Amino acid sequence: MGKQKKGKIHFAWWVLLGLSIMIGLARGGINNAGGLFLTPVTKDLGIGMGSLSLYFSISSIVTMLFLPIAGKMMAKYDIRGLLIFAIILQAGSFAMFGLMNSVWGWYVFSIPMAIGSIFVATMAGPVIINRWFKKHNGLAMGMMMAAVGLFGAIIQPMVGNFIAEHGWRNAYITLGLVVMVIVIPVVLLTIRLKPEQKGLLPYGIQETATGGGQAARTDIGVTMAAAKKSLAFYSLLLFFFFMTAIASFAQHIAPYAMGIGYDVEFAGKVMGSFMVGMLVGALAFGFLTDKIGARNTGVFSMLCGMVAIGLLIFIPGNAAIFSIAIGIFGFVTASIGTLAPLITTAVFGMKEYSQIYATLGIGLAVAGIVALPGYGYVFDLTGSYTPVLYTIIVMLLINIALIIMAFKGKKRLENAGSWN
Helix, strand or coil: CCECCCCCECHHHHHHHHHHHHHHHHHHHHHHHHHHHHHHHHHHHCCCHHHHHHHHHHHHHHHHHHHHHHHHHHHHCCHHHHHHHHHHHHHHHHHHHHHCCCHHHHHHHHHHHHHHHHHHHHHHHHHHHHHHECCCHHHHHHHHHHHHHHHHHHHHHHHHHHHHHHCHHHHHHHHHHHHHHHHHHHHHHHCCCCHHHHCCCCECHHHHHHHCHHHHHCCCECCHHHHCCCHHHHHHHHHHHHHHHHHHHHHHHHHHHHHCCCCHHHHHHHHHHHHHHHHHHHHHHHHHHHHHCHHHHHHHHHHHHHHHHHHHHHCCCCHHHHHHHHHHHHHHHCHHHHHHHHHHHHHHECCCHHHHHHHHHHHHHHHHHHHHHHHHHHHHHHCCCHHHHHHHHHHHHHHHHHHHHHHHHHHHHHHCCCCC
């Protein structure tokens, strides 16, 4: 599949492998492991769940403010140097949590951790894949997001066991250092920003050039100016907000499990189920969108979410059902990385996609700021996550309505002659 005429594997596939390892460890390892530490840290240091999970909000605020700067830096500086600096910031800050005795440590180190994470976990993948893959672009993106699920499914249970056996401090330090040691050589060996740096053309450029149709399709769609005045835009902005708020519960899965009587090892295994669900979701949403369309796939995803949350509300005490429910929830959470871009493309086309998607991303950042500590404070006030679960069901229902409204808004844009 990825071969050049000489029978050699195109370097684009090595770039994808490197990105998958880097993002798998940064997101599936460090970013998604944060929730496993919440209960042990709050108990050990006597910090409230809301106060500790506030550090996720600080990360979200930093992300929102720093994203435009990161885009300019990626255009200006050597990508490998930037990514090595970024992984040292992200994984190094995570390791530093292991030395902290006050909640202020998490607040302070969440800032460099978020800045590093923007480059390694958010920006690098889509930017580099778009440069290297003219063919199989969607497949490459899906494979990279699936790596997040795969790495997470392996790492989360290991971290849960490590915390139980060696304590949360050693777990923070060990995971942070291991990620740095693996990612730095991977970046040096495999990552290049552009094919020209290896004297190559992007993968599949000949076929897309001769096919004509694919190249012609990329500039059809709606302008940013027209999009911003549409019902579709504000429907999707709210969809992004609620989808991220729903997915933010992932960081509270481990405290929820431990709060109803499960131990930290089980919480680690359950986070493994969550990451397997994400892995399947990342691959499935691209396939389903091709088969039944982005609108129907979005509605199907929200209905799956309702099944998962329903099981958590009504049968939380059964370990097997709890694990299945969290797996389904992981499947739904993959909507952010895979389904959100696909719905945006389906509604607005590719004409000014990056500007539209980046602006809709404000919904993602704001939801992270509000929802993550919000769930923690609800737990502090009520001693239970049940009110949060009922709120998530309401948000899933709202999202079904928002998806339908977004596609109605698309029809209006087409009727007004804005889609061209």
